Amino acid sequence: MHNVVISGTGLxxxxxxxxxxxxxTAFNAYVDLFNDENTEAIAAGDVEPLEKSNAAFIEKASxxxxxxxxxxxxxxDPTRMCPNIPxxxxxxxxxxxxxxxxxAKDALANAGRTGADIDGILCGASNxxxxxxxxxxxxxxxxxxxxxxxxxxxxxxxxxxxxxAGADMIRAGSARRILIVNPEICxxxxxxxxxxxxxxxxxxxxxxxxxxxxxxDKDERWDILGTKLITQFSxxxxxxxxxxxxxxxxxxxxADKLFVQQGRKVFKEVIPMVSELIQTHMGELGLDPQDxxxxxxxxxxxxxxxxxxxxxxxxxIDAESTPTILDEYANTSSAGSVIAFHKHSRDLPPGSLxxxxxxxxxxSAGSVIxxKH
Numbered sequence: 001m002h003n004v005v006i007s008g009t010g011l012x013x014x015x016x017x018x019x020x021x022x023x024x025t026a027f028n029a030y031v032d033l034f035n036d037e038n039t040e041a042i043a044a045g046d047v048e049p050l051e052k053s054n055a056a057f058i059e060k061a062s063x064x065x066x067x068x069x070x071x072x073x074x075x076x077d078p079t080r081m082c083p084n085i086p087x088x089x090x091x092x093x094x095x096x097x098x099x100x101x102x103x104a105k106d107a108l109a110n111a112g113r114t115g116a117d118i119d120g121i122l123c124g125a126s127n128x129x130x131x132x133x134x135x136x137x138x139x140x141x142x143x144x145x146x147x148x149x150x151x152x153x154x155x156x157x158x159x160x161x162x163x164x165a166g167a168d169m170i171r172a173g174s175a176r177r178i179l180i181v182n183p184e185i186c187x188x189x190x191x192x193x194x195x196x197x198x199x200x201x202x203x204x205x206x207x208x209x210x211x212x213x214x215x216x217d218k219d220e221r222w223d224i225l226g227t228k229l230i231t232q233f234s235x236x237x238x239x240x241x242x243x244x245x246x247x248x249x250x251x252x253x254x255a256d257k258l259f260v261q262q263g264r265k266v267f268k269e270v271i272p273m274v275s276e277l278i279q280t281h282m283g284e285l286g287l288d289p290q291d292x293x294x295x296x297x298x299x300x301x302x303x304x305x306x307x308x309x310x311x312x313x314x315x316x317i318d319a320e321s322t323p324t325i326l327d328e329y330a331n332t333s334s335a336g337s338v339i340a341f342h343k344h345s346r347d348l349p350p351g352s353l354x355x356x357x358x359x360x361x362x363x364s365a366g367s368v369i370x371x372k373h
Contacts, residue, residue: 003213004167005373006222008111009342010207012102012183013329016072020065020199024161027198028052029078051195058199067202067330069187074143081192085185096129097138099205100181104143107179107207111218115143119175122166123151123181124158126333126361127189131243139181147175150355155237156298157229158182158334159206163368164227165357166210176215180208182335189239191258201259202301202330206338218327220346222354222370228281229366232273236262237361271304275311275357281367282355290314291353292321294344298358299326299336308357334358348372 012135031050040048059065069075074084082271085095100123108114121143123136128151136149154161159182166178186201213223241257251257282289288313298303302324309322323344325336332339337358352372359365 001171002126002173004224005216006208006214006370007211007216007225008107008113008209009220009296009338010103010108010110010340011339012099012205014068014070014099014203016069017066017174018069018072018075020058022076024053024055024058024201026076026078026081027192027195030081030193033078053195055197061303062199063324063326064199064330065327067199068204070099070185070203071187072298075187083185083187085188094129094135094138096125096135096183096185097142099185099286100135100139100183100207101142103183103196103205104139104179104181104314107209108143111207111209111211113177115145115238117177118143118145118179119147119177120166121145121149121179121181122162123149124154124162124180124334125151125184126153126155126158126186127239129188129253135183136181143179144287145179154231154334154364154366155362156300156333156336156365157358157362157366159208159338160227160356160358160366160368161229161364163208163210163224164229164366167224167227170210170212175349176212180336182206182209184333184335186331186333189241189259191255191260191320194255196263197259197261200331202332204329204335204339206335206342208338219373220307221373222345223373225287225369225371226281226285227366227368228277228284230273230277230364232363234269234361234363236265236269237363239361251283251369266299267304270363270365271307271311273363274357274365275308277365278308278312278355278357278367279326281369285369287353292355293348293352294320295322295355295357296337296340296344297322298360299324299329299340300331300360302326333360345372
């Protein structure tokens with residue numbers, strides 16, 4: 001069995017940012033249009049009037065202040081409320097592959113590697129823009145990599161699940177270097193007409209390079225001490241979009257073909273599940289959670305993260321122990337914990353113990369325990 005390290009991470013940030021205030025202005029304009037168009041039906045009690053959103057409430061409830069997106073104008077158009085991302089020809093690089101390649105090149109540069117050094121590519125993301133061919137194989141071609149590639153979807157836990165899958169391949173000797181990419185265009189599956197969720201997501205792409213420790217020659221790297229995954233079926237976070245929708249065309253535009261969730265149930269059920277996963281995992285490795293210098297949690301909700309961190313670490317928390325990026329990026333699904341790690345890990349001294357953890361739809365959760373080399 002071979003030891004595995006993270007030798008590089010990469011990040012692609014879209015060029016456009018939307019503040020809470022901008023998003024709320026557009027949403028409230030849509031509400032006015034809807035209520036005006038349905039005045040008689042609302043008066044008759046046949047249609048419920050829509051309620052307006054509030055920027056201050058969004059920040060208090062979630063910790064989100066802004067989000068990056070691939071297209072801003074379409075989202076802020078109250079008559080559209082959806083990003084405008086034109087289709088590309090089959091012989092052009094797809095938009096998901098394009099942002100994945102950008103993050104991948106950043107990770108490879110940080111590790112001092114090139115695409116030719118890669119044995120396999122795993123694309124882990126919440127929503128692939130097509131069923132096939134795999135985005136990972138398209139990224140493989142664009143990077144000049146050999147070996148293999150495949151896509152995997154475990155929603156917000158796709159990155160940590162891919163880390164375990166890639167690490168297992170390296171441990172077993174079937175690969176020496178695995179590149180993981182997480183292109184997340186979450187604005188494409190977000191219902192911007194839904195007051196309860198229109199503010200949640202942003203777009204981004206991240207990448208992680210895993211290497212056999214024997215090959216890693218970069219001084220700054222992280223040893224993977226262990227990985228642990230868990231799933232538990234729940235309908236409380238769901239997206240019913242898929243190819244079978246065309247067999248029931250009357251339901252194609254129903255709200256459940258976009259992101260839907262029962263937020264209060266998710267909050268109540270996920271926090272103890274994730275806390276127990278982390279504590280159990282560290283215990284199995286003979287580690288004390290309180291020795292963790294930093295934990296990079298899934299960036300979905302600031303209140304959830306704070307409760308999990310306090311329970312796991314057994315102490316008060318701050319930006320040093322539990323860095324937050326969702327105020328700037330919002331929820332970026334599988335990429336969130338990777339962004340936090342990418343931006344807030346270089347300052348730690350050698351020997352530091354850390355934990356990357358994701359959680360989300362499924363339910364799914366993944367724990368990756370790391371020590372700085």
